[in-house]
Amino acid sequence: MSRVRLHELAARPDGTEWIVGRPATGTFVAVPEAGKRALDLLGEGLSTGEAARRLEEETGHDLDVADFVDALVELGFVAEVDGRAVPLPDPPKPTLPRIRPAHVRWTLSPLLPVLIVLLIVTALIARPEGVALSYRTLLWSEHGSLVLAFGAASGWALLLLHELAHLVTARATGVPARMRLGTRLQFLVMQTDISGIELAPGRHRMTAYLAGIGVNLAAASAAALAAGAAEGTARRMLAALTVLALLPLPFQLMVFMRTDLYFVLQDLTRCRDLYGDGRAYARYAARRLLARPGADPSRTLPAHERRAVRLYSVVLVLGTALCLAFLAAVTLPADIALLTRAARTLTARDRSLGARLDAAAVLITLGGIHVLWARTWWRRRRERRRG
CATH class of the missing domain: 3.90.930 (Outer Surface Protein A; domain 3)
Structure with a gap:
């Protein structure tokens, strides 16, 4: 004993x-x-x-x-x-450990989503002049370098705010939360690990899952209202910021990649591991098509989970197939063409200094993204093996 x-x-x-x-x-x-x-x-x-x-x-x-x-x-x-x-490895260190639950408890107030909704409704009713949801709005300057620099700076700032919203709302419930780079199929993403939020009450879980989307919608609404009150270049830049804040939201619908809305769906369907169980069922269905049937992994699940997992497995397979098809047909050919052209420019003898600098920038930027994706993917794969 x-x-x-x-x-x-x-x-x-x-x-x-x-x-x-x-x-x-x-x-x-x-x-x-x-x-x-x-x-x-x-x-x-x-x-x-x-x-x-x-x-x-x-x-x-x-x-x-x-x-x-x-x-x-x-x-x-x-x-x-x-x-x-009992010897155990130290728990992973949380991001921004100085932020304590007491510091950010206000993020769980039911008044906060009401204020965000009021801000969104105000922007929709006001319909500020000069704010159009079009790619032309992003081209706020005739100087392409300024457009790219503003887009990159704004995009990273909005991404960090999005993930910080997840972190602070989870931290408010007592979950440490950690921000890190990750991969979703061919995409390099910033993600916040809020494992443990499952122990929080339902309203707090939903707040943590939807906090990032709320930040994007609030930022877009505030920028649109500010654009309506500004003029000239400031108006055009704020209008571009509105579009940049809304651009990531369609990505959240891709629930087969465990986006924010995936966790909402998993919670609403009361599934323990919708992605893992859906992937296991998809493998079982594939084996059946190949006349190599085995035990149905969904049969051990409760009835409500079994239905949700089987439906999700269809979304998982179709969504993954479409993403990989787009990668093979569009993204990889375009990237290979750009990298090949840049390499030829650097090795050619009759190219100007400006052309060589442009080619070097392409190699560093595009090549760096691919190297970072590969490194992140390999690190996560190694961690899963250890786990």
């Missing part, structure tokens, strides 16, 4: 089960009522044998608490066993 000391855990009811996890690491699991009761008894200082006897008295079933504790150790939920520390 062993006695264990658990790390600080959080829990919330979820239907007939409990979601239990360790906020510091973002690790969480679903356990039945008996599992939650076992955690409570172990947390009170009872040994595994004492907890098993108490559970048998309360439920009438003989439960193997020792095996349950072994699973908790693997999850990193156990700090000590019989006074001996």
Whole structure:
């Protein structure tokens, strides 16, 4: 019989089960009522044998608490066993650790989304002059370098604000949250890991998922209203900023790449792992088409999850196929052509200094993006293998 000391855990009811996890690491699991009761008894200082006897008295079933504790150790939920520390790697360091939950608790106020909606409605009603949702609005200057520089600076600023919104709303619930580069198919993205938000109440989860989209809509609305009050170059730049703030939003509809709206969908369908289960079912369906059937992985899921997973698997396959087809037909040929042309310009003897500088900029910028994507993809792949 062993006695264990658990790390600080959080829990919330979820239907007939409990979601239990360790906020510091973002690790969480679903356990039945008996599992939650076992955690409570172990947390009170009872040994595994004492907890098993108490559970048998309360439920009438003989439960193997020792095996349950072994699973908790693997999850990193156990700090000590019989006074001996359980060796575990340090939890990942959060981004911007000086931001404490108390500093950003206001982001969870129900008044904040109301204010954002009022700002959006005001911009729609005002319909500021000179703000058109067109590519021409982005060409606010006759100097292409200024247009590109403004677009790059504004795009990165909006991206950081978008991810910071996820971070601070998650931090307000006690989730550490970490910002980092990631990949989604052929796309290099900035993403915020808010693992552990599943332990928060429903309204707080939705706030964290939708915070980035809210920031983009608020920024677009504020820029549009400011453009309506400005003139000349300032108006054109603010109008361009409005379009730049709205440009990332269609990407959020690509739920097969686990965008912000994917997590909203997963939460609303009450699925544990919509992407993972959908991918497993898609593989099973592919094996059936090849006359190599196996066990249907969705059969072990509750009925509501099974329906959602099967429908999502169709979206996952079609969306992924379309993205990769676009990559093969458009993006890669264009990138290869640009890189080849730049390399030829640099190696040619009769090219001007301006042409060579332009070619070098293409190689550094476009080549750098591809190298960064490959490096990020490889790092994430290595981390998944370790996990």
